[in-house]
Amino acid sequence: MIKQAENILSKIPSADYADVRIVDQTSEDIATKDGVVEALASSSSIGYNVRILKDGVFGFAASNDMSEHGIDETIKKAIAIVKASAADKTTNVELDQCDPIIDSYKTPRKEDPFSVPMEEKIHILLEADKEQKVSNKVAVTQSSYQANRERKYFVSSIGSKIDQEIIWTGAGIEATAVDGPDLQNRSYPNSFRGQNQTRGFELVRELELAKHAPEIAQQAVDLLTADTCPTGEFDIILDSNQLALQIHESCGHAVELDRVLGYEASYAGTSFLTPDKLFNFQYGSNIVNLTADATIPGGLGTFGYDDEGVPAQRTYLVKNGMFQDYITSRDTVTKLHEINNQYNPPSGGRSNGTVRASSWSRLPMIRMTNINLEPGGEKGTGKAWTLDELIADTEYGIFMSTNRSWSIDDKRYNFQFGTEIAWEIKDGKLGRMLKNPTYQGITPQFWHSCDAICGRPEWTVWGTPNCGKGQPSQVMYTGHGASPARFRKVKVGVVKW
Amino acid sequence: MLGEQKLKQIADKVLCLSKADQTEVLLSVSGNALTRFANNEIHQNMAWKNLGISIRVVTDKKIGVASTNSFEESALQCVIAKATTLAKLQKPDPSFVSLPLPCTIPEVKNDIHHATEDEMAEGARTIIEKAKKEKLKAFGAYANDVSELAVANSLGVWAYHAGSSCNLSTIVMGENSSGFASDVARSPDAVDAKKVAETAVSKTLESTNPQDIEPGEYEVILEPQAVSEMMAFFQWYGPNARIYHEGASPLSDKMNTQVFGKNITLIDDPFHSDVFPMPFDFEGHPKAKITFVKNGVLKNIAYDSYYAMKFHKKNTGHALPAPNTMGPIPLHLYIAPGNKAREEMIQNVKRGLLVTRLWYVRVLNPKVLNVTGMTRDGTFLIENGKIVRPVKNLRFNQSIPEALNNIAGIENKLTPLASFEGEMISLAPTLHIKKWEFSSRTLF
Numbered sequence: 001m002i003k004q005a006e007n008i009l010s011k012i013p014s015a016d017y018a019d020v021r022i023v024d025q026t027s028e029d030i031a032t033k034d035g036v037v038e039a040l041a042s043s044s045s046i047g048y049n050v051r052i053l054k055d056g057v058f059g060f061a062a063s064n065d066m067s068e069h070g071i072d073e074t075i076k077k078a079i080a081i082v083k084a085s086a087a088d089k090t091t092n093v094e095l096d097q098c099d100p101i102i103d104s105y106k107t108p109r110k111e112d113p114f115s116v117p118m119e120e121k122i123h124i125l126l127e128a129d130k131e132q133k134v135s136n137k138v139a140v141t142q143s144s145y146q147a148n149r150e151r152k153y154f155v156s157s158i159g160s161k162i163d164q165e166i167i168w169t170g171a172g173i174e175a176t177a178v179d180g181p182d183l184q185n186r187s188y189p190n191s192f193r194g195q196n197q198t199r200g201f202e203l204v205r206e207l208e209l210a211k212h213a214p215e216i217a218q219q220a221v222d223l224l225t226a227d228t229c230p231t232g233e234f235d236i237i238l239d240s241n242q243l244a245l246q247i248h249e250s251c252g253h254a255v256e257l258d259r260v261l262g263y264e265a266s267y268a269g270t271s272f273l274t275p276d277k278l279f280n281f282q283y284g285s286n287i288v289n290l291t292a293d294a295t296i297p298g299g300l301g302t303f304g305y306d307d308e309g310v311p312a313q314r315t316y317l318v319k320n321g322m323f324q325d326y327i328t329s330r331d332t333v334t335k336l337h338e339i340n341n342q343y344n345p346p347s348g349g350r351s352n353g354t355v356r357a358s359s360w361s362r363l364p365m366i367r368m369t370n371i372n373l374e375p376g377g378e379k380g381t382g383k384a385w386t387l388d389e390l391i392a393d394t395e396y397g398i399f400m401s402t403n404r405s406w407s408i409d410d411k412r413y414n415f416q417f418g419t420e421i422a423w424e425i426k427d428g429k430l431g432r433m434l435k436n437p438t439y440q441g442i443t444p445q446f447w448h449s450c451d452a453i454c455g456r457p458e459w460t461v462w463g464t465p466n467c468g469k470g471q472p473s474q475v476m477y478t479g480h481g482a483s484p485a486r487f488r489k490v491k492v493g494v495v496k497w
Numbered sequence: 498m499l500g501e502q503k504l505k506q507i508a509d510k511v512l513c514l515s516k517a518d519q520t521e522v523l524l525s526v527s528g529n530a531l532t533r534f535a536n537n538e539i540h541q542n543m544a545w546k547n548l549g550i551s552i553r554v555v556t557d558k559k560i561g562v563a564s565t566n567s568f569e570e571s572a573l574q575c576v577i578a579k580a581t582t583l584a585k586l587q588k589p590d591p592s593f594v595s596l597p598l599p600c601t602i603p604e605v606k607n608d609i610h611h612a613t614e615d616e617m618a619e620g621a622r623t624i625i626e627k628a629k630k631e632k633l634k635a636f637g638a639y640a641n642d643v644s645e646l647a648v649a650n651s652l653g654v655w656a657y658h659a660g661s662s663c664n665l666s667t668i669v670m671g672e673n674s675s676g677f678a679s680d681v682a683r684s685p686d687a688v689d690a691k692k693v694a695e696t697a698v699s700k701t702l703e704s705t706n707p708q709d710i711e712p713g714e715y716e717v718i719l720e721p722q723a724v725s726e727m728m729a730f731f732q733w734y735g736p737n738a739r740i741y742h743e744g745a746s747p748l749s750d751k752m753n754t755q756v757f758g759k760n761i762t763l764i765d766d767p768f769h770s771d772v773f774p775m776p777f778d779f780e781g782h783p784k785a786k787i788t789f790v791k792n793g794v795l796k797n798i799a800y801d802s803y804y805a806m807k808f809h810k811k812n813t814g815h816a817l818p819a820p821n822t823m824g825p826i827p828l829h830l831y832i833a834p835g836n837k838a839r840e841e842m843i844q845n846v847k848r849g850l851l852v853t854r855l856w857y858v859r860v861l862n863p864k865v866l867n868v869t870g871m872t873r874d875g876t877f878l879i880e881n882g883k884i885v886r887p888v889k890n891l892r893f894n895q896s897i898p899e900a901l902n903n904i905a906g907i908e909n910k911l912t913p914l915a916s917f918e919g920e921m922i923s924l925a926p927t928l929h930i931k932k933w934e935f936s937s938r939t940l941f
Contacts (some may be wrong), residue, residue: 032915039820041562062545084614085539118586183864264536265636361545409871414939
């Protein structure tokens with residue numbers, strides 16, 4: 001396929017820069033509901049795109065037609081788009097320096113999910129589905145599995161030739177209990193499609209879905225009679241699966257440089273983290289260290305090279321609470337240098353390699369890789385707490401787990417999250433179960449209230465396979481490393497039930 | 498585009514090759530273009546084309562689905578084999594009865610309009626020039642989607658339709674304000690870029706220097722975009738047979754009872770002159786104009802063939818592509834217009850807020866269908882029937898059924914709007930709602 005990509009590239013007439021990506025995607029999805037396999041599907045899609053930089057603007061065209069005629073038409077379309085865009089340009093797209101790379105990358109895995117017999121996958125899910133039927137109050141039982149393989153072949157006019165095979169796998173269960181007007185869900189190991197990682201089928205085996213199903217389903221039933229989460233300003237401890245989404249929404253999206261520059265303003269919004277705040281804005285307390293790291297083994301945002309041919313890397317976004325850097329692309333980072341001539345992060349101020357497209361038909365853009373809250377006990381992150389120690393250290397508070405709802409404003413200030421379940425903490429001990437927990441805040445104030453983070457043994461890289469951005473919409477898979485952490489005096493129980 | 502005859506040949510070939518008890522073929526061909534602009538210039542400009550084939554096979558009540566994006570003979574054979582293998586590995590679904598039988602499909606004119614990259618750039622330019630004149634910045638997108646959709650099954654179903662949509666939307670920004678406007682139409686000639694520019698620019702200027710306001714309960718005027726964003730969640734979680742029969746919908750067990758105020762009538766009309774028409778669903782079953790709620794009383798919910806046969810109801814033509822784990826969804830639902838002009842509705846507000854649009858709306862609990870979200874791109878305080886000043890954005894937590902029980906006024910016309918993905922067109926009136934709960938504020 002690299003040869004085919006080179007053939008396409010060779011047909012592009014003179015340009016300042018050009019690249020070609022051929023992408024071959026395959027996916028498998030299984031979903032069960034109430035003991036029946038509701039979905040058993042396999043899909044594949046193959047196509048290519050050309051991205052041409054000429055006269056200071058990009059033109060992008062994509063097609064599934066790989067015939068010589070189809071390729072010629074696609075290139076012609078991209079050139080016509082360049083001409084239409086160039087007519088009114090007021091600035092020129094400039095790319096940062098990038099070294100040509102010739103390399104291959106494959107997601108490390110122990111067991112290829114596409115080689116595991118389908119009967120076995122169905123059996124694992126139906127067993128997990130069956131084990132959720134612990135009470136007649138359990139109205140719906142569900143389990144799901146998904147596996148994706150993405151083969152990407154990238155060539156560019158600077159001489160890069162990169163082929164990659166990214167594999168990611170995921171699974172989870174969800175029990176729904178209903179009683180009159182009340183409905184409660186519990187999921188394992190996480191809500192919204194479970195846990196997902198760039199690993200093989202070994203992840204699904206490790207999850208032991210059926211083993212955890214009865215406890216999870218019983219919690220859904222118990223929530224029906226649990227007390228409602230109280231309203232007030234309380235200390236809260238967020239479980240790592242909830243903190244992962246908090247990081248995603250209030251840090252990950254806020255540090256996307258294309259969003260900061262207004263490129264996403266017409267759809268997903270902008271960001272409060274404007275370039276004047278670089279190196280002088282205290283984003284959180286001094287134990288808050290946030291990184292973008294595309295090199296973490298198993299992270300859903302882990303790869304070898306981004307879709308501009310830039311190597312995967314680790315970047316500090318917030319260090320000891322101070323805002324340090326954005327996630328960037330080759331064209332946005334040059335704009336940042338124009339806006340802020342003090343921009344000189346440890347990465348050297350070149351693209352930090354976060355550009356991906358969700359398919360061959362989509363424009364590559366800045367996407368979160370693995371955006372992480374570094375665990376306690378590391379340099380500058382305070383003590384490495386255990387969750388038990390953290391609860392014991394909390395006089396009164398709420399421990400919240402597993403996301404149920406999420407929303408944040410279009411500059412990433414005001415957020416509100418709900419979780420599936422919570423427990424009251426009283427005198428350092430976990431007490432009664434609480435239903436319908438919600439909390440609300442303003443991003444920097446919230447991160448300033450973080451005073452304790454659990455250590456690496458409780459640090460998990462959660463996968464978020466449903467991150468939406470861009471027009472046309474692109475759903476991307478991202479990762480978030482987190483361990484439970486405590487936040488002081490947060491507004492809790494904000495919804496009338 | 499390939500045309501009906503060519504797609505029929507491909508479908509016939511697949512049906513001939515399949516040895517399953519029943520086989521369904523869903524074919525799609527699409528050509529899309531999108532011109533995005535930001536900071537008063539075009540920054541992303543793209544075009545892409547694709548096709549798709551999805552095959553559902555049924556053997557002994559065991560169902561498998563496979564899809565690919567090639568119509569080559571080898572690809573068709575491969576995808577049939579894959580779907581057949583999956584079906585063999587399946588467990589029987591005792592509730593499955595049959596794929597739908599053929600029915601007469603209503604005639605809808607195939608209506609395709611391609612926008613050129615120059616036409617789309619011109620639409621963006623019109624907005625940019627207007628924004629520049631006022632020393633503002635324009636951001637937005639012009640999308641042109643052209644598609645063919647065909648469905649066939651081994652029981653004799655054949656359905657084909659081709660259509661297109663053009664959607665121009667913008668957010669214009671000032672130092673501390675923003676304004677949103679959009680227009681959708683089937684052809685680029687019908688898109689009114691000038692009006693979009695004028696609306697967004699005037700909204701931005703009017704919302705300059707927004708003031709803080711206390712959160713709490715307010716009367717609200719929700720403009721059509723905000724109403725559409727609210728009702729999108731009702732579409733998914735309300736009259737959906739899967740959720741309804743699970744007991745998880747706010748409408749569950751409430752057929753023929755008063756669920757909303759008497760002034761609320763909800764209609765699903767896939768043939769409305771202002772919408773992107775869809776004469777059949779993704780199983781090739783004909784669509785029809787259906788009243789779901791009449792004068793506040795629940796009259797119908799949406800079914801596809803699976804749930805219709807499972808619960809012995811009539812198939813209403815609301816299937817999504819297989820495999821569908823979401824349930825049947827009414828994609829053309831709107832609130833029937835009332836008898837008030839927009840200005841009259843504002844005059845009837847003693848103290849309340851005018852909301853241009855909502856943002857990041859998410860469901861807190863599907864059973865009561867309470868949602869949270871933010872206001873965005875133009876929020877104004879109304880006092881004694883007059884808009885008095887712009888205010889900073891607020892977060893709300895609000896039950897949708899409760900809102901639909903507190904409607905003080907409904908606009909006498911419907912505005913066509915692009916849906917969240919810009920692929921369908923929805924309709925909405927402006928609403929005057931007596932109570933809307935705002936829980937906190939943000940900083941802009």
